Amino acid sequence: MDATEIGLWGVPLAILGGAIRVSTPFIFVSLGEAITERSGRINLGLEGTLVFGAMTAYAVAVMTGSPWLGLVAAAGAGLCFGLFHGWICKFRGVNDIAIGIALMLFGSGLAFFFGKAFIQPSAPDLPAIAFGGWSNIPQVQAALNVNVLFLIGAALAVFLWWAFRNTRAGLIVRVVGDSSDAARAIGLNPNTVRLLATGVGGALAGIGGAYLSLYYPGSWTERISSGQGLMAVALVIFARWNPLGCFAAALLFGGAGALGPALQSVGVTQGYYLFYAAPYILTLIIMIATSSPSRTLAGAPGELSITK
Amino acid sequence: MSGSIGKKAVGVETIGMTMRFGAFTALDDVSIKVPAGSFHALLGENGAGKSTLVKCMMGFYHPTAGDMLVDGREVAIASPKDASALGLGMVYQHFTLVPSLTGAENLVISREKVPGVIDWRKERAALAQFMQRMPFKLPLDVKVAELAAGEKQKLEIIKQLYLGRSFLVLDEPTSVLTPGEAQEVLGLVRDMTRTGDLTVLMISHKFHEVTAFADDITVLRKGRLTGTGKVSELSHKQMAAMMIGDQPIAALDSRAPVPAGARQVLTVKSLKAPDRTGLKTIDIGELDVKSGEIVGVAGISGNGQKEFLEVLAGQRARNGGDVLVKGSPYGASRSEARTLNVRFIPEEPLRNACAPKMTVAENMAFRTFDLNEAGKPVNWIRMSAIRDYAARLVEQFKVKTASLASPISSLSGGNVQRAVLARELTGEVDLLIVSNPCFGLDFSAVAEIRARIMKARNAGAAVLLMSEDLDELLELSDRIFVMSDGALVYETPIAQASVQTIGEHMAGHH
Numbered sequence: 134m135d136a137t138e139i140g141l142w143g144v145p146l147a148i149l150g151g152a153i154r155v156s157t158p159f160i161f162v163s164l165g166e167a168i169t170e171r172s173g174r175i176n177l178g179l180e181g182t183l184v185f186g187a188m189t190a191y192a193v194a195v196m197t198g199s200p201w202l203g204l205v206a207a208a209g210a211g212l213c214f215g216l217f218h219g220w221i222c223k224f225r226g227v228n229d230i231a232i233g234i235a236l237m238l239f240g241s242g243l244a245f246f247f248g249k250a251f252i253q254p255s256a257p258d259l260p261a262i263a264f265g266g267w268s269n270i271p272q273v274q275a276a277l278n279v280n281v282l283f284l285i286g287a288a289l290a291v292f293l294w295w296a297f298r299n300t301r302a303g304l305i306v307r308v309v310g311d312s313s314d315a316a317r318a319i320g321l322n323p324n325t326v327r328l329l330a331t332g333v334g335g336a337l338a339g340i341g342g343a344y345l346s347l348y349y350p351g352s353w354t355e356r357i358s359s360g361q362g363l364m365a366v367a368l369v370i371f372a373r374w375n376p377l378g379c380f381a382a383a384l385l386f387g388g389a390g391a392l393g394p395a396l397q398s399v400g401v402t403q404g405y406y407l408f409y410a411a412p413y414i415l416t417l418i419i420m421i422a423t424s425s426p427s428r429t430l431a432g433a434p435g436e437l438s439i440t441k
Numbered sequence: 442m443s444g445s446i447g448k449k450a451v452g453v454e455t456i457g458m459t460m461r462f463g464a465f466t467a468l469d470d471v472s473i474k475v476p477a478g479s480f481h482a483l484l485g486e487n488g489a490g491k492s493t494l495v496k497c498m499m500g501f502y503h504p505t506a507g508d509m510l511v512d513g514r515e516v517a518i519a520s521p522k523d524a525s526a527l528g529l530g531m532v533y534q535h536f537t538l539v540p541s542l543t544g545a546e547n548l549v550i551s552r553e554k555v556p557g558v559i560d561w562r563k564e565r566a567a568l569a570q571f572m573q574r575m576p577f578k579l580p581l582d583v584k585v586a587e588l589a590a591g592e593k594q595k596l597e598i599i600k601q602l603y604l605g606r607s608f609l610v611l612d613e614p615t616s617v618l619t620p621g622e623a624q625e626v627l628g629l630v631r632d633m634t635r636t637g638d639l640t641v642l643m644i645s646h647k648f649h650e651v652t653a654f655a656d657d658i659t660v661l662r663k664g665r666l667t668g669t670g671k672v673s674e675l676s677h678k679q680m681a682a683m684m685i686g687d688q689p690i691a692a693l694d695s696r697a698p699v700p701a702g703a704r705q706v707l708t709v710k711s712l713k714a715p716d717r718t719g720l721k722t723i724d725i726g727e728l729d730v731k732s733g734e735i736v737g738v739a740g741i742s743g744n745g746q747k748e749f750l751e752v753l754a755g756q757r758a759r760n761g762g763d764v765l766v767k768g769s770p771y772g773a774s775r776s777e778a779r780t781l782n783v784r785f786i787p788e789e790p791l792r793n794a795c796a797p798k799m800t801v802a803e804n805m806a807f808r809t810f811d812l813n814e815a816g817k818p819v820n821w822i823r824m825s826a827i828r829d830y831a832a833r834l835v836e837q838f839k840v841k842t843a844s845l846a847s848p849i850s851s852l853s854g855g856n857v858q859r860a861v862l863a864r865e866l867t868g869e870v871d872l873l874i875v876s877n878p879c880f881g882l883d884f885s886a887v888a889e890i891r892a893r894i895m896k897a898r899n900a901g902a903a904v905l906l907m908s909e910d911l912d913e914l915l916e917l918s919d920r921i922f923v924m925s926d927g928a929l930v931y932e933t934p935i936a937q938a939s940v941q942t943i944g945e946h947m948a949g950h951h
Contacts, residue, residue, distance in 0.1 A: 299558060
């Protein structure tokens, strides 16, 4: 595994591999958040959902021996968190952002509480498919070792993009997200739609968490998430609420996250810690570059509290 | 079910419709009759009960008493769903289309039954076929947000027809349209009533529209039916009498001629600023307002008037250009407004010119609370002085309030506007900037507020009046500008002003 064998080519390769590996939780959380935000609500609690999902998946996988059951359990836990958020937010005067922050702390706290017992035992991993078999360079093989969840995430992004235009459910979510009045006028109950959209968003965030604990990094610790859940929210805005954009943005963030380790692996020994901060700096730069004091965001759902 | 326009128009009647909210009677024993295929106008001031009546008819409210007949048969309408099943539909004053969806998406999703997966090729073909039988053509593949107001209003009507409705309530359908668009839309709707495809009940307060298009009218005042009859047999005066009863109406001061050597108070030169979307800029080439004249700015909402006003008020940064008041640059700071005597009455005063939860007295003192009698800044604020000052103004401007200590949000719209007017018009006023001052107010308040503005003009103030109500501009202005697409595109002295030409410029047809 000596990276210098292929020289500086290791850097883009490691970034590619990292993009695929690191981006998966981003993809799921941001797609979930895209659904929630398209329905006119913002759920900042997905960070907590992600951590709780990671713990649940790990615990269930340890106990049953099946990573897939862990995945389902994580999705179920995420669904509950999402539905809880959606249910509280239907009451008058409740602010979705404040509830989101409360649930973020609650989800993480609850995960730490239940997860203490699962820090030691090891759980089976989710399977990956080796697309790099044609090459005999270990770096290429490592980079192209793609987890099934990444592929599912990619397919889901395409499906959501199609579904927002071509299905009844997709149109209903967009109607509710853009105008509560219009939704009521055609006999829809915005609260119900948002409840379900927040639930689905939570379930997807739970799956993102399962990926963290069951594949990469692949174990349960209290520091398993480094703010992916929060960054995914920023990413949705950056992607203009477009599922395909979310996928691309997740890859970009994943790649940025892999920059630090990649530089370290080719022997850059100074300042690589700075590159560990790349995703965060990228978030900041993107938010600044895409905002403007004098205009509203193009494509923003009209009912979203942050864009009103 | 998609667009069965073959369905014939239905007639609708209400009998003894009564609606009470607690102790308040919003609607008192109102019976109206709208025969099939007629164009019926419902007149009344704000709060007269017009919308309560139609909401009872459409199933949004459950009337305390009263019955509905559709085509002579008694029906029970418990929800808007029941109403639509009977073919009754409503077009709201504010658009209910979803801005980010295309016209086609809006139509399909509003249908009762939408398939889980939408086959757009099939839907598009069906829509094209449906549109062929429609009197107006519309692009269905662009986002609704990109349509002009007139097109949106047409799409709202088309949506109702697509859903198979044959009785339509139109709630002030032309308030967002240019005169030309209003003519076109109402004309098309009337043609459909003539052919027996549609029955229309239109809520309106524009007499000229009622006279031009409606067959019959019903007038409500304070929840009661005060008159009904054929439009052909009634004059505007008689309709107005039914609407407002015998309350006194403030008379407008006669217009004093603008003195020949009147000094120029407001000068705007090549002012540029980004608009709300940030994609376009507004560009005011040259505008001046002299002392003792009212300059009106006409335009359909969303053509940059709001942004222009915000720049003048200091709420929006400008990219370039000059705003001069009496020759000195004006940046809307508190001290500049004070020394140059600039006063400002924005639209929706409760939201834009008041702190809603602060008291009436405090709100009325916003301009002066930090000054003493000699006009010097003070360190300690005397509440008693604020109260005395407010009491004087309340008396003078006839603001109806329970007490000076009530929050200003508890006042009615007309009284909030009176309180703001009192604050802004007291003291020396050299420049008055006003926007939509009478929006949503009743007859007597409108007359009084217009009279106050005219009085300020005659006393030598330069007035810049922006309004979406062309009648208001024609009544008050000495000169009228038309704003379209962020620029002033037309100027006319009032003597030569024609609604036709102004309307064409508003629509951007020049």
